Amino acid sequence: MSPPLLGVEGGGRGNAPLMSSSVSVDCISQSGSGLKERNYLGLSDCSSVGSSAVSNVSGENKNNLNLNATELRLGLPGSRSPERDSDFNLLTSGKLDEKQLFPLLPSMDGICSLSQKSIVSGNKRGFSDTVDGFSEIKNSVFTDGKWMFNATGSDSGTPQSVVEAKLAGNAGINVMLSNNSSGTQPSMKKEVPTRAPQEGHNKLNGSNNNSSAPAAKAQVVGWPPIRSFRKNTLATTSKNNDEVDGKPGPGALFVKVSMDGAPYLRKVDLRTYSTYQELSSALEKMFMCFTIRQCGSQEAPGREMLGENKFKDLLHGSDYVLTFEDKDGDWMLVGDVPWEMFIESCKRLKIMKGSDAIGLAPRAMEKSKNQS
Amino acid sequence: MAQSFPEDVLEHVFSFLNYDKDRNAVSLVCKSWYEIERLCRRRIFIGNCYAVSPEIVIRRFPDVRAVELKGKPHFADFNLVPEGWGGYVYPWIVSLARAYPWLEEIKLKRMVVTDESLELISKSFKNFKVLVLLSCEGFTTDGLASIAANCRNLRELDLGESEVEDLSGHWLSHFPDNCTSLVSLNISCLGSEVSFCALERLVARCPNLKTLRLNRAVPLEKLPNLLCRAPQLVELGTGAYSAEIQSDIFSNLAEAFLGCKQLKGLSGFWDVVPAYLPAMYSVCSRITSLNLSYATAQNPELVHFVSQCSNLQRLWVLDYIEDAGLEALAASCKDLHELRVFPSDPFDAEANVSLTEQGLVAVSEGCPKLQSVLYFCRQMSNAALVAIARSRPNMIRFRLCIIEPRAPDYLTLEPLDTGFGAIVENCKELRRLSMSGLLTDRVFEYIGTHAKKLEMLSIAFAGDSDLGLHHVLSGCESLRKLEIRDCPFGDKALLANATKLETMRSLWMSSCSVSFGACKLLGQKMPRLNVEVINERGPPDSGPESCPVEKLYVYRTIAGPRVDMPGFVWTMDEQVSSSLSRVTERRGD
Numbered sequence: 001m002s003p004p005l006l007g008v009e010g011g012g013r014g015n016a017p018l019m020s021s022s023v024s025v026d027c028i029s030q031s032g033s034g035l036k037e038r039n040y041l042g043l044s045d046c047s048s049v050g051s052s053a054v055s056n057v058s059g060e061n062k063n064n065l066n067l068n069a070t071e072l073r074l075g076l077p078g079s080r081s082p083e084r085d086s087d088f089n090l091l092t093s094g095k096l097d098e099k100q101l102f103p104l105l106p107s108m109d110g111i112c113s114l115s116q117k118s119i120v121s122g123n124k125r126g127f128s129d130t131v132d133g134f135s136e137i138k139n140s141v142f143t144d145g146k147w148m149f150n151a152t153g154s155d156s157g158t159p160q161s162v163v164e165a166k167l168a169g170n171a172g173i174n175v176m177l178s179n180n181s182s183g184t185q186p187s188m189k190k191e192v193p194t195r196a197p198q199e200g201h202n203k204l205n206g207s208n209n210n211s212s213a214p215a216a217k218a219q220v221v222g223w224p225p226i227r228s229f230r231k232n233t234l235a236t237t238s239k240n241n242d243e244v245d246g247k248p249g250p251g252a253l254f255v256k257v258s259m260d261g262a263p264y265l266r267k268v269d270l271r272t273y274s275t276y277q278e279l280s281s282a283l284e285k286m287f288m289c290f291t292i293r294q295c296g297s298q299e300a301p302g303r304e305m306l307g308e309n310k311f312k313d314l315l316h317g318s319d320y321v322l323t324f325e326d327k328d329g330d331w332m333l334v335g336d337v338p339w340e341m342f343i344e345s346c347k348r349l350k351i352m353k354g355s356d357a358i359g360l361a362p363r364a365m366e367k368s369k370n371q372s
Numbered sequence: 373m374a375q376s377f378p379e380d381v382l383e384h385v386f387s388f389l390n391y392d393k394d395r396n397a398v399s400l401v402c403k404s405w406y407e408i409e410r411l412c413r414r415r416i417f418i419g420n421c422y423a424v425s426p427e428i429v430i431r432r433f434p435d436v437r438a439v440e441l442k443g444k445p446h447f448a449d450f451n452l453v454p455e456g457w458g459g460y461v462y463p464w465i466v467s468l469a470r471a472y473p474w475l476e477e478i479k480l481k482r483m484v485v486t487d488e489s490l491e492l493i494s495k496s497f498k499n500f501k502v503l504v505l506l507s508c509e510g511f512t513t514d515g516l517a518s519i520a521a522n523c524r525n526l527r528e529l530d531l532g533e534s535e536v537e538d539l540s541g542h543w544l545s546h547f548p549d550n551c552t553s554l555v556s557l558n559i560s561c562l563g564s565e566v567s568f569c570a571l572e573r574l575v576a577r578c579p580n581l582k583t584l585r586l587n588r589a590v591p592l593e594k595l596p597n598l599l600c601r602a603p604q605l606v607e608l609g610t611g612a613y614s615a616e617i618q619s620d621i622f623s624n625l626a627e628a629f630l631g632c633k634q635l636k637g638l639s640g641f642w643d644v645v646p647a648y649l650p651a652m653y654s655v656c657s658r659i660t661s662l663n664l665s666y667a668t669a670q671n672p673e674l675v676h677f678v679s680q681c682s683n684l685q686r687l688w689v690l691d692y693i694e695d696a697g698l699e700a701l702a703a704s705c706k707d708l709h710e711l712r713v714f715p716s717d718p719f720d721a722e723a724n725v726s727l728t729e730q731g732l733v734a735v736s737e738g739c740p741k742l743q744s745v746l747y748f749c750r751q752m753s754n755a756a757l758v759a760i761a762r763s764r765p766n767m768i769r770f771r772l773c774i775i776e777p778r779a780p781d782y783l784t785l786e787p788l789d790t791g792f793g794a795i796v797e798n799c800k801e802l803r804r805l806s807m808s809g810l811l812t813d814r815v816f817e818y819i820g821t822h823a824k825k826l827e828m829l830s831i832a833f834a835g836d837s838d839l840g841l842h843h844v845l846s847g848c849e850s851l852r853k854l855e856i857r858d859c860p861f862g863d864k865a866l867l868a869n870a871t872k873l874e875t876m877r878s879l880w881m882s883s884c885s886v887s888f889g890a891c892k893l894l895g896q897k898m899p900r901l902n903v904e905v906i907n908e909r910g911p912p913d914s915g916p917e918s919c920p921v922e923k924l925y926v927y928r929t930i931a932g933p934r935v936d937m938p939g940f941v942w943t944m945d946e947q948v949s950s951s952l953s954r955v956t957e958r959r960g961d
Binding site: 220221222223224225226227228229230231233234254256265266267 | 447449450451452454455456507533535561642665666714715716718748773775777806830832857
């Protein structure tokens with residue numbers, strides 16, 4: 001059963017690759033943290049760098065990986081660390097180690113694979129995980145939702161391409177296995193992209209020499225156990241200070257999200273998203289249980305990676321729109337301004353009925369024009 | 373039988389009993405003591421607002437002056453409890469307003485407080501004196517305005533780290549001009565600027581003001597104005613501790629601090645400009661409590677400042693202090709009781725500072741009175757934990773957070789079972805323990821065997837099987853609160869130790885392997901427990917009974933299942949279980 005979409009992806013159909021690699025790279029680098037392709041089987045043909053890392057992977061790991069590869073819970077993060085711009089093979093072997101050390105409960109998964117809903121709850125991550133931005137990745141295994149990710153290797157210039165993959169459970173896995181057997185092409189259709197566990201892997205291997213660049217996002221809800229007050233305070237503090245190393249601001253930015261007609265609201269950490277699309281997917285999953293009708297599927301395939309402009313267009317087709325209250329207390333449509341500007345001024349989010357939000361659009365445009 | 377003491381005498385004797393434990397013991401002696409005690413108990417502490425109903429409390433204790441309530445489970449601090457779960461104080465206020473017109477104190481922790489509640493408080497209790505709201509939410513500055521305006525004898529207003537919707541700073545101006553009773557004011561959680569004039573006048577006319585914690589918006593240049601008007605302050609929380617470097621600002625500040633001869637506690641320090649730290653040197657030797665956990669100052673200024681505080685008992689600091697700073701601390705602050713080191717950059721797996729297990733070892737070895745630790749770091753070893761355990765058998769609270777989940781001993785790559793085992797074995801008075809890192813069932817065996825005084829245990833990403841949970845539930849005799857996340861603990865241990873749960877305040881388990889069937893069974897078997905299943909994805913019976921629930925919160929109660937649950941919380945008892953099945957049939961997913 002595919003969940004209704006909040007007007008972002010416009011129907012779940014598998015499609016051809018969307019765009020040329022150069023454009024995709026730009027978009028992704030703008031967003032700050034693109035998605036990485038994973039080769040679950042640790043084949044070295046996808047990268048020319050550091051093949052020694054791959055060969056270090058023990059056979060046992062490979063076996064584990066193969067075993068895990070056939071289970072539906074692949075790519076469903078428990079304690080996965082955020083992805084980074086690091087050596088591809090480190091990522092690969094990291095994933096393998098992580099699989100050993102973060103065993104998701106096989107028995108439960110086996111039992112719960114009966115129904116889709118059970119699978120979802122069988123992973124016991126709860127909605128709070130979706131809040132932190134797992135959702136578009138985790139749930140995608142079970143849904144028809146499509147997402148885009150950048151197939152990229154290390155810095156050595158592995159061919160990059162943006163592949164749009166429709167994954168619904170086994171479909172994705174079949175794709176991967178067939179690639180494995182052919183074992184040739186460097187750019188592969190991958191199954192669930194995840195954020196790499198590289199520093200997790202490094203630590204678990206006991207090595208302290210982390211050569212990989214740091215990521216700045218927490219992936220596990222409520223871990224490390226730091227109160228929101230402290231997180232938000234640190235976030236504001238670091239914003240006031242000069243940014244070090246060009247890292248995105250640390251800390252969290254929790255805002256409340258309410259929805260018309262919903263009996264309760266949620267909190268999301270805006271810093272765990274880097275694009276409107278991520279936020280929208282996460283919110284959609286979060287409020288899935290309240291009926292949200294699917295966005296009109298008239299969006300043409302082959303359209304580009306969502307930029308901020310597109311976001312607003314997509315919302316037009318759905319019954320609900322996403323609005324936010326800015327620091328001045330005004331309610332505006334989400335999607336009009338660049339993402340960084342948005343998270344700086346957003347105080348609260350609200351999912352409104354489309355009819356209620358019609359008057360908002362012009363003001364938002366004007367305001368951003370006035371401010372820019 | 374000899375004549376017992378007249379009631380008056382007994383009542384007088386009981387009036388010296390302040391601890392709930394003592395009063396509870398006394399009330400069990402005999403019926404007449406129970407009666408006398410209940411009539412003269414003035415302070416009530418309710419650790420779980422759903423364990424008892426206001427009516428039951430009021431029926432037993434007719435003349436109460438101070439109420440303390442706690443709402444959400446502790447893991448709500450880390451966003452593990454969904455919004456809307458509960459913890460509403462309003463029904464309590466309504467009942468308390470009717471029953472205790474002379475109520476003076478209300479202290480709330482992790483509860484949802486509305487402006488309506490605040491207004492009701494301000495209008496119902498003529499002699500209201502103390503309002504403490506720790507980690508609460510749901511109210512705005514309008515509610516605070518009611519409190520300020522109507523509570524004529526207000527002594528204490530402490531907003532803790534609550535989430536307040538900050539509509540404006542105007543609320544402070546609602547304190548009437550004849551309000552002179554303030555002893556403690558903590559507004560550090562508020563974002564917007566309060567009227568400084570109003571604040572200044574308020575401070576000036578309250579001669580008994582001992583605690584003043586400002587919010588970030590109060591600029592450093594204005595701090596001397598306040599200090600000069602309140603030289604009797606014992607605890608000060610600064611606003612932002614940054615300003616342009618100007619000699620007159622510095623000298624004003626230094627002079628103002630010089631006048632504060634009673635100052636024992638300092639906090640605040642947002643946006644620290646290190647050049648201004650020396651302005652406080654005159655008070656350092658008297659400081660016993662220092663909270664620099666929002667101060668982004670680094671070494672050497674940071675450690676230089678801390679080392680001046682030779683009488684320091686409590687230090688909260690960011691990991692900018694680094695191992696070197698902690699070693700200096702160990703050398704200069706021999707009276708240290710409590711150390712908390714928070715991470716400056718918790719979401720970056722790379723260490724941005726040189727803070728390791730060595731710092732904690734140094735402080736443990738150098739500070740003989742150290743009994744309370746909260747430490748965030750990125751690496752730990754069994755050897756270090758053993759050293760800490762051996763140095764500090766007087767440890768009472770030990771909370772260690774290794775940032776990476778399931779991180780092993782970084783030297784040997786083994787689990788940290790031995791290290792934590794040494795802690796519980798050596799520290800016989802240990803009351804609170806939070807663990808992290810790679811841990812197997814073995815550590816739980818150690819805990820069950822040795823941690824006989826342990827009252828609160830927090831576990832994350834640990835253990836191998838139900839045996840781990842079983843060790844804890846069957847071995848820890850004093851256990852009151854157990855909170856678990858992401859551990860492979862399931863039905864067997866829980867059901868086998870069901871009766872244990874009635875001796876505890878609460879149990880929290882999220883992302884574990886407890887099945888819906890087991891929850892139902894537990895709820896049916898144990899009528900004096902509320903077994904709450906929190907499933908945000910949908911009703912727990914939409915899958916097979918063996919499917920794990922997302923989150924489980926079990927607590928003992930004499931009030932029965934609560935009635936204010938949101939749609940994603942189900943209480944497992946006979947009625948609810950059957951009604952769930954009916955709902956499922958109707959939905960026909």
